[in-house]
Amino acid sequence: MGRLTAFVVSTLISVVVFIALARPLLLELLGPEALLLAYAGAAVATGTTVYVLLRNASLALASRRDPPSEHPDTDQQIAGQLEDDLVEQELKQLDSDR
Secondary structure, three states: HHHHHHHHHHHHHHHEEEEHHHHHHHHEEEEEEEHHHHHHHHHHHHOOOOOOOHHHHHHHHHHHHHOOOOHHHHHHHHHHHHHHHHHHHHHHHHHHOO
């Protein structure tokens, strides 16, 4: 489990436990309107948890579908070549600005 997933799940559990324990006190002190914010926090935490879990699942499925490239060095070489080209362009532009 990644750090983000662990953080989001623990936040969701914390919010739900808070609502369960503090509900009677919130109702007594502030009335039913106070629960609206607590329920909103639970909804946001649940939505974030679902987003993170779906993102992780889609990344896992995408990595299974994409066959590994025959030449793993090719991608790195292309990225390095593009970076070298960008650096050369920037150096030429700086020289022309002088």
